[in-house]
Amino acid sequence: MSDLMDGALARQGLLSKDACATAQDVLDRVKRDGLETVRILFADQHGVLRGKTVVASALRSAFTSGIAAPSTLLLKDTSHRTVFPVWSDESGIDAGPMQGANDVLLVPDPDSFRVLPWSPHSAWLLCTPVFRDGTQIPFASRSVLEGAVAALDAQGLAAVIGLEVEFHVFERLDPSLDHAQTTMPGAPSTTRALTQGYQFLTETRYGEVEPILDTLRRHAQKLGLPVRSVEIEMGPSQFEFTFDPGDPMTQADNLVMFRTLVKEVCAAQGLHASFMAKPNLENIAANGWHIHQSLIDRKTGRNLFMPDEAGLTPQAAGWIAGLLTHARASSLLTVPTVNGYKRYQPFQLAPDRVQWGEDNRGAMVRALLMPGDPASRVENRAPESAANPHYALAAQLISGLDGLNRTLAPPPPTVSPYDSAAERLPQTMADAIDAFDASPLYRATLGDATVDYLLRIKRAEWARYLSTVSEWEQAEYFGLF
Numbered sequence: 502m503s504d505l506m507d508g509a510l511a512r513q514g515l516l517s518k519d520a521c522a523t524a525q526d527v528l529d530r531v532k533r534d535g536l537e538t539v540r541i542l543f544a545d546q547h548g549v550l551r552g553k554t555v556v557a558s559a560l561r562s563a564f565t566s567g568i569a570a571p572s573t574l575l576l577k578d579t580s581h582r583t584v585f586p587v588w589s590d591e592s593g594i595d596a597g598p599m600q601g602a603n604d605v606l607l608v609p610d611p612d613s614f615r616v617l618p619w620s621p622h623s624a625w626l627l628c629t630p631v632f633r634d635g636t637q638i639p640f641a642s643r644s645v646l647e648g649a650v651a652a653l654d655a656q657g658l659a660a661v662i663g664l665e666v667e668f669h670v671f672e673r674l675d676p677s678l679d680h681a682q683t684t685m686p687g688a689p690s691t692t693r694a695l696t697q698g699y700q701f702l703t704e705t706r707y708g709e710v711e712p713i714l715d716t717l718r719r720h721a722q723k724l725g726l727p728v729r730s731v732e733i734e735m736g737p738s739q740f741e742f743t744f745d746p747g748d749p750m751t752q753a754d755n756l757v758m759f760r761t762l763v764k765e766v767c768a769a770q771g772l773h774a775s776f777m778a779k780p781n782l783e784n785i786a787a788n789g790w791h792i793h794q795s796l797i798d799r800k801t802g803r804n805l806f807m808p809d810e811a812g813l814t815p816q817a818a819g820w821i822a823g824l825l826t827h828a829r830a831s832s833l834l835t836v837p838t839v840n841g842y843k844r845y846q847p848f849q850l851a852p853d854r855v856q857w858g859e860d861n862r863g864a865m866v867r868a869l870l871m872p873g874d875p876a877s878r879v880e881n882r883a884p885e886s887a888a889n890p891h892y893a894l895a896a897q898l899i900s901g902l903d904g905l906n907r908t909l910a911p912p913p914p915t916v917s918p919y920d921s922a923a924e925r926l927p928q929t930m931a932d933a934i935d936a937f938d939a940s941p942l943y944r945a946t947l948g949d950a951t952v953d954y955l956l957r958i959k960r961a962e963w964a965r966y967l968s969t970v971s972e973w974e975q976a977e978y979f980g981l982f
Contacts, residue, residue, distance in 0.1 A: 508565025548889035663793030698737025736786025823904020830940035863918035
C-alpha cells in the first residue's frame with residue numbers, strides 16, 4: 502500500500518489513507534478473482550457514465566495517478582456536441598482551464614468498485630473529475646451534490662432519499678445502424694412493445710415479462726443496489742423499480758448505475774431500454790422519477806418530518822415551502838430535457854402546477870406524513886427519469902434547506918391539483934432556463950461559474966430544437982402553401 506500513499510493522488514489529498522487501504526483491497530480482489538478489465542467512469546453533466554476501460558494490470562496506476570480524460574466530456578450537450586469554444590482564448594468557462602480540449606483527471610472512488618454480474622470478467626469504478634492540478638471542478642455533478650450534502654451536515658441534518666424510477670423496455674426491431682443513421686444524435690431504433698397496455702399492476706402482465714424483469718432485478722441486487730419492488734407500470738412495456746431509502750450520494754450513484762445496467766443488459770438481449778420522459782410512440786405512457794425525501798436529526802436519528810399529531814412539523818413545512826418556492830428554477834436540474842416538459846399533462850398522474858397535497862398523486866409534492874410513522878416523507882413527482890440524479894438531488898436539498906432556514910410556510914394543500922389557480926411548472930425548457938438564470942438562490946449556492954455552465958449547455962440544446970423542422974410543421978404547411 503506504500504506506493505498508493507506515495508502516489509500523486511494521495512500527495513494532493515485526493516485519496517485519503519483509508520481510501521488507499523480500500524484501493525489495495527480492490528487490487529487484491531481483482532487479482533484474486535481474475536478480473537480482466539475495469540471500466541473507469543464518471544457521471545457526466547447528463548448523468549451518463551463516460552470514461553475508459555483499463556486492463557487489470559493498469560488499475561494500480563489509476564489509484565496512484567488518476568486517469569486522464571478529455572475535458573470536452575464535460576462540455577457536451579445531449580447530442581454529444583462540444584458547445585464551448587475550446588479552440589479559442591476564451592473557452593467560456595471561468596472555473597478553470599479547458600482550452601484546447603485539454604485533459605481533466607478522473608479520481609477513482611475505491612468504495613464504488615463493483616464487479617458486473619452480466620460481464621463477470623469486468624468491473625465498474627466510479628470517479629470524480631478534477632482539474633489536472635487537483636482542484637475541484639465546481640460543476641462536476643458529484644461535486645455539486647457533495648456541496649449540498651455538506652450544507653445540511655453543517656446544520657446537524659441529513660437527508661434520506663427513496664427512489665421510484667419508471668422506464669420502458671421494448672423489443673428492438675432495427676437498431677438504426679445504416680451509415681446515414683449514425684448521426685449526432687443517432688437515429689432512434691425501431692421498436693415494438695413487450696406487453697399490451699394499459700394494465701397497471703396487473704399480475705398476468707408481470708408474468709409475461711418476468712424473465713427480463715428477473716434478469717434486471719438479479720443483476721441490480723448482485724451489484725449491491727437496494728431493490729425494493731418491481732412493478733408493471735401504467736403503459737404498455739412500462740416498468741418501475743423502487744429502492745430502499747438511503748443517503749443522497751449513494752442514491753444518486755445507484756440511479757446512474759441502474760440506468761446503465763438496464764440499458765446494457767437489455768441491449769445484449771436484443772431489447773431497447775429507455776428512460777426518456779415521453780417517447781414519440783403510439784399508446785405510450787410517460788416516465789417520471791418520484792423522489793421521496795425526509796430529514797433526519799443527525800444527533801438523535803429522529804425523522805424531523807414525522808408529526809406527533811396531524812399536521813406538518815416546522816421542518817416539513819419549511820422543506821415543502823422551499824421545494825415549491827424554487828420549483829420553477831429547479832426544473833432545469835430535475836427536468837433537463839426538451840421532451841420532459843411534454844410529460845406535464847393534466848389527469849396523467851404527473852403534476853403541472855406548483856403545489857402540494859396530502860397523499861395526492863396529482864400534486865407536485867405529495868406529503869405522506871403520519872403521526873408516529875418513522876417513514877413519514879414527502880415525494881416530489883415533478884422530476885423525469887432522464888435527469889442527472891446528482892444535480893436533481895442537489896436541487897431538492899438546496900431548495901428544502903432554504904425553505905427551512907427562512908422558515909417559509911407552504912400554502913394550504915390542494916385537493917384538485919389540475920383545477921387550481923396555482924403557478925404552473927415551466928411548460929418548455931426555455932421557461933426553465935429563464936427561471937434558473939434568474940434564481941438568486943442557485944447563483945448563491947452553486948456559483949456563477951456552475952450556473953452559467955449549465956445554462957450554456959441547455960441553451961445549445963434548446964437552440965438545436967428550435968432549428969429543427971417538426972412533423973407538425975411539415976403536415977401543417979407543406980401542402981397548404
